[in-house]
Amino acid sequence: MSVQKATNIHWHAGNITREERWAALKARGCTMWFTGLSASGKSTIASALEQHLVSRGVHCYRLDGDNIRFGLNKNLGFSAEDRAENIRRIGEVAKLFADSGCVALTSFISPYRKDRDLCRELHEKDKAGASGGGGMPFLEVFVDTPIEVCELRDPKGLYKKARAGELKGFTGIDDPYEAPLKPELVLKPERMSVEESVVACLDLLAARGVITR
Ligand code: ADP
Numbered sequence: 001m002s003v004q005k006a007t008n009i010h011w012h013a014g015n016i017t018r019e020e021r022w023a024a025l026k027a028r029g030c031t032m033w034f035t036g037l038s039a040s041g042k043s044t045i046a047s048a049l050e051q052h053l054v055s056r057g058v059h060c061y062r063l064d065g066d067n068i069r070f071g072l073n074k075n076l077g078f079s080a081e082d083r084a085e086n087i088r089r090i091g092e093v094a095k096l097f098a099d100s101g102c103v104a105l106t107s108f109i110s111p112y113r114k115d116r117d118l119c120r121e122l123h124e125k126d127k128a129g130a131s132g133g134g135g136m137p138f139l140e141v142f143v144d145t146p147i148e149v150c151e152l153r154d155p156k157g158l159y160k161k162a163r164a165g166e167l168k169g170f171t172g173i174d175d176p177y178e179a180p181l182k183p184e185l186v187l188k189p190e191r192m193s194v195e196e197s198v199v200a201c202l203d204l205l206a207a208r209g210v211i212t213r
Contacts (some may be wrong), residue, residue: 027101036143042107091119
């Protein structure tokens with residue numbers, strides 16, 4: 001858990017509220033948080049959803065596992081502590097995107113429940129956040145693909161390496177995955193096409209007033 005290091009810092013609220021920004025931009029921000037095992041389909045579904053939303057003119061941006069580790073989180077590894085910090089930073093960044101009026105799509109294994117819950121809390125309790133107003137929607141989407149299916153897909157050969165003992169602390173093999181207890185949406189890719197998963201996500205966004213259908 002990270003601590004506040006700096007002292008003598010003061011929050012500057014700015015001149016407009018979140019509601020004023022969203023109304024002027026005709027946008028509603030939120031974070032859609034995809035979680036699930038490696039190769040469960042998070043990136044595939046989030047990318048297809050992003051493509052659909054952008055083609056409709058919805059301001060949307062995808063934050064993706066490995067990509068973030070090339071930049072913002074390049075100094076973090078896969079220990080429990082580093083995984084927690086990885087997710088905390090992504091939660092904070094997604095929250096800023098959402099606050100700006102963007103639909104932030106995050107696709108990270110995010111295996112630990114408490115790390116995801118912290119990100120939810122960051123969003124839902126952000127009343128005095130960057131521009132005031134109430135909290136923001138945090139929509140947890142569990143991409144529920146059985147490990148046997150993920151392992152058969154193994155697009156990056158990571159399960160094979162983990163089984164061979166060449167990769168330590170791999171989620172689902174020798175590191176736990178804690179499934180969400182109350183996700184807003186559960187996708188079952190072994191019996192849903194990518195398109196069907198996208199439609200389920202769009203339905204959820206519409207039900208929460210983020211987009212119109
Ligand atoms: P993750 O981001 O969870 O690690 P990826 O999206 O990178 O997973 O990989 C999932 C793999 O499973 C891709 O190769 C994708 O084409 C494949 N796949 C097959 N069927 C589906 C489906 N119904 N939904 C999502 N992905 C699927």
